[in-house]
Amino acid sequence: xxxxxxxxxxxxxxxxxxxxxxxxxxxxxxxxxxxxxxxxxxxxxxxxxxxxxxxxxxxxxxxxxxxxxxxxxxxxxxxxxxxxxxxxxxxxxxxxxxxxxxxxxxxxxxxxxxxxxxxxxxxxxxxxxxxxxxxxxxxxxxxxxxxxxxxxxxxxxxxxxxxxxxxxxxxxxxxxxxxxxxxxxxxxxxxxxxxxxxxxxxxxxxxxxxxxxxxxxxxxxxxxxxxxxxxxxxxxxxxxxxxxxxxxxxxxxxxxxxxxxxxxxxxxxxxxxxxxxxxxxxxxxxxxxxxxxxxxxxxxxxxxxxxxxxxxxxxxxxxxxxxxxxxxxxxxxxxxxxxxxxxxxxxxxxxxxxxxxxxxxxxxxxxxxxxxxxxxxxxxxxxxxxxxxxxxxxxxxxxxxxxxxxxxxxxxxxxxxxxxxxxxxxxxxxxxxxxxxxxxxxxxxxxxxxxxxxxxxxxxxxxxxxxx
Numbered sequence: 001x002x003x004x005x006x007x008x009x010x011x012x013x014x015x016x017x018x019x020x021x022x023x024x025x026x027x028x029x030x031x032x033x034x035x036x037x038x039x040x041x042x043x044x045x046x047x048x049x050x051x052x053x054x055x056x057x058x059x060x061x062x063x064x065x066x067x068x069x070x071x072x073x074x075x076x077x078x079x080x081x082x083x084x085x086x087x088x089x090x091x092x093x094x095x096x097x098x099x100x101x102x103x104x105x106x107x108x109x110x111x112x113x114x115x116x117x118x119x120x121x122x123x124x125x126x127x128x129x130x131x132x133x134x135x136x137x138x139x140x141x142x143x144x145x146x147x148x149x150x151x152x153x154x155x156x157x158x159x160x161x162x163x164x165x166x167x168x169x170x171x172x173x174x175x176x177x178x179x180x181x182x183x184x185x186x187x188x189x190x191x192x193x194x195x196x197x198x199x200x201x202x203x204x205x206x207x208x209x210x211x212x213x214x215x216x217x218x219x220x221x222x223x224x225x226x227x228x229x230x231x232x233x234x235x236x237x238x239x240x241x242x243x244x245x246x247x248x249x250x251x252x253x254x255x256x257x258x259x260x261x262x263x264x265x266x267x268x269x270x271x272x273x274x275x276x277x278x279x280x281x282x283x284x285x286x287x288x289x290x291x292x293x294x295x296x297x298x299x300x301x302x303x304x305x306x307x308x309x310x311x312x313x314x315x316x317x318x319x320x321x322x323x324x325x326x327x328x329x330x331x332x333x334x335x336x337x338x339x340x341x342x343x344x345x346x347x348x349x350x351x352x353x354x355x356x357x358x359x360x361x362x363x364x365x366x367x368x369x370x371x372x373x374x375x376x377x378x379x380x381x382x383x384x385x386x387x388x389x390x391x392x393x394x395x396x397x398x399x400x401x402x403x404x405x406x407x408x409x410x411x412x413x414x415x416x417x418x419x420x421x422x423x424x425x426x427x428x429x430x431x432x433x434x435x436x437x438x439x440x441x442x443x444x445x446x447x448x449x450x451x452x453x454x455x456x457x458x459x460x461x462x463x464x465x466x467x468x
Contacts, residue, residue: 023052024352027098029091029144030105030161031057032064034316036342038335040102041072043345045081046337049353050345057087058094059105065089067320074323075331091144095151100348103144104160107136110310112457117303119455123448126285127301129438130448132429133417134163135461141167145175156351158182158344159362165211166414168362168378170421180390181362181378182343183211185272189219191254192269196229207271208370208381208395209402211362213278213410216269217396230269234260246295250305258282258292258299266406267399276301278406280437347385356386358393369394372403377411426465 026044031037037057044050055072059065069087076083088094095101117128141159148155159168159181168181189205198221206218219226242257251273253259259275261282270278276299282292289298297305323329339345349355362378369392370379383392398407413432420428426449433445453462 023054024050024099024348025054025056025097026348027056027058027094027101029058029094029101029103031068031087032059032061033104033313034064034068034320035313036104036160037068038071038075038320039340039342040344041075041083042335042337043339043342044083045076045079046339047345047349049349049355051082052084054084054086056094056098057085058089058091059087060089062089064317067317067324070324071320071331075335078330078332079337091147092151095144095147095155098148098152098155099352100156100158101144101148101152102158102160102344103141105140106161107140108457110306110313114306116452116455119451120448123444123451124440125436125438125448127283127303129436130433130445130452132449132452132458132461132465133420133432134166135421135464137161137163138167138170138418138421141171142174145171145177145179148177149175153177156180156348158347160344163211164362165213165378165380165410166417168211169364169376169414170418172364172378173376179363180347181211181380182347183273183360183362183380184342185212185274186214186360186380187341188254188272188274189216191252192216192219192230193221193226195255196226196233198226198229206382206395207360208379208398209274210370210373210378210407210410210414211380212273212276213406214271214274214380215266215398215402215406216271217398219269242294247297250297250300250309253293253299256293256299261292266402268402275299277410284438350385351387351389354387356384358382358384361385361390361392363390363392366392370407371397372400372407373411377414420465424464424466429465 028037028040044053044055057065057069065087069085072085120128120130145157148157157177157179159179164181164183168179171177171179186207189203189207190200193200193203202222204218204220205216207214207216209215238260241255253275259270262275262278263269283289283301286298286302289302293299297308299305300309319334323331323334343359346357347359350357360380361383362380363383365373365375365377365379368375369381373379381392381395383390416428416432430445430449433439433449439445452458453465
């Protein structure tokens with residue numbers, strides 16, 4: 001069957017009064033993220049059926065962990081929510097007795113990523129075009145999944161940290177853990193609807209693919225195809241929009257000149273984060289980035305945008321610290337009283353309390369749901385989720401053009417990265433750099449790889465990728 005979710009995708013049994021659910025333990029790995037963890041707490045507080053749940057925050061940064069936990073406790077009290085919290089820097093302790101585990105952790109963080117980009121720039125690569133792959137995050141993800149096999153084998157893992165595509169594929173192949181990968185890029189359809197002046201509540205949509213490479217196969221307004229409305233907007237308003245639109249958010253690229261160019265080139269609209277990786281020719285330097293993705297930053301993946309994004313995260317942490325210093329401050333006034341659009345808590349509610357709904361998830365392509373992709377590769381599509389589990393919905397097939405020019409190359413790149421990680425074959429890291437369009441010579445690729453592996457903080461990766 002084909003699924004087409006709308007704005008109400010997270011709701012279950014509209015109009016029915018929620019019945020109290022069973023008490024759960026929800027472990028959050030990487031809980032030091034203020035934006036994510038506070039949003040999660042907000043959603044938990046506002047979900048009646050999850051009353052009485054225990055939230056176990058785990059992070060290696062004890063200071064951030066203490067602040068987030070203290071703020072969560074205050075927020076829960078202000079809203080009158082029956083939630084309990086505990087914190088630990090020990091992952092096994094957090095996982096003990098867990099019903100659900102949310103992994104949002106990044107093993108190295110923003111500043112290390114910046115140091116890598118600065119190093120690769122010295123070798124002639126723009127904005128981190130050369131890398132050693134996701135060695136540390138792969139190891140972290142596998143560690144969490146394998147710990148869950150031993151400590152809480154019946155729990156669900158909700159993978160919310162990148163790389164979702166690669167990591168979900170890796171963990172589902174190598175462990176028996178029940179895993180759902182999540183990203184919020186699919187909400188790009190809302191930006192299209194709002195720009196066209198359409199009520200999002202009257203939109204139904206479908207955007208299958210693989211994570212960060214999903215395509216709008218269905219875009220309906222009141223049941224009628226809304227693509228002609230988009231085409232008319234592009235013709236009548238597009239040129240003026242691209243000349244005058246100034247992004248207020250670094251990720252504001254859904255209607256950019258580059259995204260529309262991809263639509264015309266590939267035949268469907270790329271959604272959310274998909275335009276960021278659809279073609280090397282959009283991302284060769286800052287001038288090119290601005291041409292395709294607009295002012296003032298040229299999209300999220302530039303030396304201008306990333307500091308703005310990181311500053312926003314640091315501002316959030318400063319907000320947390322300021323509220324904690326002021327016992328009279330209202331946490332709810334600062335951080336709000338409405339649910340986020342994130343899917344983690346609604347999915348937990350659906351699985352634990354049968355509050356069924358349709359969600360956008362990353363799961364293995366079992367049964368060949370997405371044409372042209374192997375069954376053990378994670379695909380992103382809609383699924384019906386309730387107490388009986390996760391039931392993926394067969395999507396509209398993607399055009400063969402998109403499968404050949406976008407999906408297949410991304411799957412191949414993912415497979416090379418996983419094989420390099422699993423085998424320790426250093427030459428596969430080198431091949432990925434040689435295959436990059438910014439590489440001008442073999443010596444350039446060898447030089448940047450050697451320097452990346454010699455970086456402080458990469459000692460374990462350097463040992464893992466010995467010469468084969």
